[in-house]
Amino acid sequence: MNKHGRDIARNAAVVAGATLVSRVLGFVRDMIVAFALGAGVFADAFFVAFRIPNLLRRLFGEGSLTMAFIPVYSRVREEEGEEAAQAMARSAMIWLAVILGGITLAAQVLAWPLTMAIAPGFLRNPELFATTVDLVRICFPYVILICGVALCMGVLNADNHFLAPALSPSVLNVALIGSALFGYRFGYNVAYSMAWGVLLGGVGQWLLQQPYLRRSGFSWRGPWSWRNKGVARMGLLMLPTLFGAAVYQVNILLGTLLASFLPVGSVSYLYYADRLVQFPLGVFGLAISTAALPSLARLAAKGEMEEYDGAMALSLGLTLFISLPAAAGLIGLAGPIVSLLFERGEFSPQAVTATAHALVAYAVGLPFIALARPLVAGFYALEDTRTPVRIAVVCLAANVLLGVLLMVPMAHVGLALAVSLSSLLNFALLHISLARKRKATLVPLAASLKTLALSLGVGLGAYLSASWGLWWLALMPVWVAAYLFLALVLDMAEARLFMDMVRSRVRRGRKRGKA
Known part of the structure; x- marks a missing residue:
């Protein structure tokens, strides 16, 4: 692994560790809000x-x-x-x-x-x-x-x-x-x-x-x-990046607008489901893109484009390595997770079911949302702010069209699925554009297939354990350990990079403890 990969892993570990604390507190917050307010x-x-x-x-x-x-x-x-x-x-x-x-x-x-x-x-x-x-x-x-x-x-x-x-x-x-x-x-x-x-x-x-x-x-x-x-x-x-951010946020607002025409509680179902999907996105997806941007920008400014391509490939590979099994686990355990976190007080069993269905639909798009972030950072590092904006506009139109079409037969679940499908389109267009711009392979096919196969195993195991009472919760570390072990056995670079992130976080924790 080159120096830039280690720098990205080290800085991503800092962001991920701090974000993990925030996300855990966020779940506590949501449990309290669900208890006190419900979904009314x-x-x-x-x-x-x-x-x-x-x-x-x-x-x-x-x-x-x-x-x-x-x-x-x-x-x-x-x-x-x-x-x-x-x-x-x-x-x-x-x-x-x-x-x-x-x-x-x-x-x-x-x-x-x-x-x-x-x-x-x-x-x-x-x-x-x-x-x-x-x-x-x-x-x-x-x-x-x-x-x-x-x-x-x-x-x-x-x-x-x-x-x-x-x-x-x-x-x-x-x-x-x-x-x-x-x-x-x-x-x-x-x-x-x-x-x-x-x-x-x-x-x-x-x-x-x-x-x-x-x-x-x-x-x-x-x-x-x-x-x-x-x-x-x-x-x-800021002008082009502001417009690009506006397109993305308009996407979210249009989802809220459409959900406001659905039965009371639909906005809340989507909110709680989105919060669960945002956990792995925030802890790892955002951490990797945040850490990668300074490194990519420095490499692009110095004209070290081979190193830039390598850093981008490492960022995308690590993002896929983390987000794909996370999505599989959320899909397999959607019902039990929502029930454990929110089913109390005013949050009824019907709300659990509705939220779990939305979670499955959102989780389908989790890897694509995560992968888009380092790709956008890569364009910004090359001082190309127009391409991501053009792609965002196309995906906005796709999300609105899909949302209108799917909300009729699927209610709020259709809106969540529309987000996932438009996120897939966004990733595909960003990846194709940057790969052509750099004339390089950014996501190696062999590594991606290995990640997919291992993630399917995680999803299947999680789904089977969902009917075993609270054993599904106890088995979650087992699925994670098995995934990492098999990835290391397959000699995946992404697994080694992830372990570097973990070791970096542990070393920092020990230093603070001694201080």
Whole structure:
């Protein structure tokens, strides 16, 4: 394995470890929300209201700002020095606060039409619609806080620090857990209590980043300018990435819009199922693409294209090696997993069945969603931001068309399946385009077939164990161990890379324990 592969594995291990903590807390949060809210009126209202600031977070924050900020910040620092780079970051933060502050004020005034645009089906239920409008007004300012956190993430990642940004979602989860329990314990409306918890979590996420920024030598005090050249350059790079992120988020919003016309609870079924799929995506899929982008960008900038191709192949191979068995396991154990995590309080057996069906449909597309992320990072590293956007537009149209066609016979499950099918199309187009651009084989067929065969074994074993009571839970580590053992026996490079990730994470944990 080359140095770049080891760097990607080491940094991915940091992100994956911190994200694992966040995802576990996220499941605790969802269990508490399922217990306190179930899948009814107030749950649907909160999920829709919280989705709006999340949309802007991904548009202005992780979706485009960070992608555009890191290369410009790094280049300014290298060419003009540390002070110029910090001045550029301060200037970017001022612009961000002004733009998002204006959007937030507009949202307070236009909350009613904004809610109607994202969930028009809620108009049939006046109580549901009015509650959603109120929650939109409370939740929306979160976008200012979380996009500021995203800019902090860009500064820290450029300094090769990944831990604090990856831990940031844990703070939000703790705030939401605490606010939900507070509301339930003292008899307040849990949806409103959690909406205020969103803002509290945003403040906590911002504060978490500050000690690490100071430790790296960064300070928010100092010169800045409305006309900073670095910010202008970043803005130009953001335009295509912003549009690409917008296409992806519109995809999600259209899914919510279509689900609002289905029976009450459909939005919540899709939400809980999506949360389960996002666990492996967040812990490993996002970790690998986050860690790969800086390495790919450096290699492309230096013109070391053979190393670039090798790093990309390793990233894709590792992503497939992790995501494919995860998808198989989720499909095989969909019912038991949903029941174990959510079947209590207001979350009925009918809700378990409906959510499990959505989970199976989402899990089909999990590997393709995961594989698309390093491919997009590869295009950005080559400073090609247009190709992913064009492909995203095509896949948006495909998702809408498939969603409309499938929701009639399959209800909310059809919407989840439409996402998976459009994700398959997205991966295929991205892979074909980048492979042609580089004239290289990015995903070796032999390794992919081995991964597929082993994953089918994991899925079959999981499915058979689903009827053995809680033995399915005890056997999960067995399937993982068997998968890794057989992969190592087959001498798969992806298995060795994954073990390097694990060893790197363990070594860091031991060092912290000794300290």
